[in-house]
Amino acid sequence: MLVKEYRIALPMSVEEYRIAQLYMIQKKSRDESSGEGSGVEIIVNEPYTDGPGGNGQYTYKIYHIGSHLPGWFRAILPKSALRVEEEAWNSYPYTKTRYRCPFVEKFLLEIETKYLNDGGTQENVFKLSQSEIKQRQIGLMLSTTAVMTIALSSPYSNRHTTGLILSTTTVMTIALSSPYSYRHTTGLILSTTAVMTIALSSPYSYRHTTGLILSTTAVMTIALTSPYSNRHTTGLMLSTTAVMTIALTSPYSNRHTTGLILSTTAVMTIALTSLTQIDTHGTHAINNSSYDYCT
Structure with missing residues (x-):
């Protein structure tokens, strides 16, 4: 099992990022819904209690990823290989996301995310065991509150x-x-x-x-x-x-x-x-830890 921890310092507070997270989820769904063999199906979208992080919103989505593959490769794959299933528990500022591909039954990608006003300085926010800590790889994205x-x-x-x-x-x-x-x-x-x-x-x-x-x-x-x-x-x-x-x-x-x-x-x-005219010579006119919020 691979354990990878990303610490991403963002130039905003936890309260501000809550709005950004909702925007990015909707933007990703829209971006994935263009052309044949693409799109996001929302199968379940309901509140939950006494689940990961306490109370929150549970969603079950299916991502159709055929449009991201070459046509010749897509033609030889079964339909089960052209979809990714996502389960997400959003109990902000904690979220948990799980990805599966029916074609590869043993594959499982699970992402836990915590949003903290700490600049990524805390060492064991997920309460990992000693064996998990030994396996853990940490990726740190450097920024301060002044990053633009x-x-x-x-x-x-x-x-x-x-x-x-x-x-x-x-x-x-x-x-x-x-x-x-x-x-x-x-x-x-x-x-x-x-x-x-x-x-x-x-x-x-x-x-x-x-x-x-x-x-x-x-x-x-x-x-x-x-x-x-x-x-x-x-x-x-x-x-x-x-x-x-x-x-x-x-x-x-x-x-x-x-x-x-x-x-x-x-x-x-x-x-x-900007100026929009074009001259007569043809010169052109001038004119933190996770990727959860991107999925």
């Missing part, structure tokens, strides 16, 4: 730049368009409350974008270079804890996007307006 994630997506459908921050004082998410479809850059901030550094890898070898945040709680500065020599985007944050302004210049001359943050310490919203 930037996702840069492509502008090629409807060519636009959008930015949305759904935040408390500990959570911020920015989505910005990049110039190429199916190519993207991502950045992760591993930080203390005083100094934060962003490293953004570009989609091209030997070309990269970098950003450095030197900050106190009052002033932050971001410099983002583009993947093109002599072309760059810059962003400057001059802020107090109440108001921040971001100006992002695009890699194309005379074309730019701007964003303004009007905020309190609890909620911030970014509105980024």
Whole structure:
């Protein structure tokens, strides 16, 4: 038996993540319900008492996974191999999930999850036996309460730049368009409350974008270079804890996007307006422990 423990520190409280968990469950079900040979059947959805974690909600679902397999491989498999059965007991902040595949009778994947306001520092939250502790492997995802994630997506459908921050004082998410479809850059901030550094890898070898945040709680500065020599985007944050302004210049001359943050310490919203025209030369317009919440 393999025992794997994941400790995932998230930039939100247990109370905030309860909403995020419900959203991710619904999003995963929707994502899996597209095309032939896909979909999620909810067979049972009912409350329970005196079960795992005490009282909660029990669900029994069937995931049809045929769409994830090549057609030739799907054609030779029995139908029992194209489905995964999920039983889940949600007694937040404790959840238990069990996966089976009828085609492989001896296969069982069981996930127990506890959500704790401890930053992943507790050692034996599941009360494992000594023999289980010896088998246990721990995977730690490093983050602090100051972690932010930037996702840069492509502008090629409807060519636009959008930015949305759904935040408390500990959570911020920015989505910005990049110039190429199916190519993207991502950045992760591993930080203390005083100094934060962003490293953004570009989609091209030997070309990269970098950003450095030197900050106190009052002033932050971001410099983002583009993947093109002599072309760059810059962003400057001059802020107090109440108001921040971001100006992002695009890699194309005379074309730019701007964003303004009007905020309190609890909620911030970014509105980024982009230019959508195309020039006559054909240049493109600018425009913790578990994965339970993802299943």
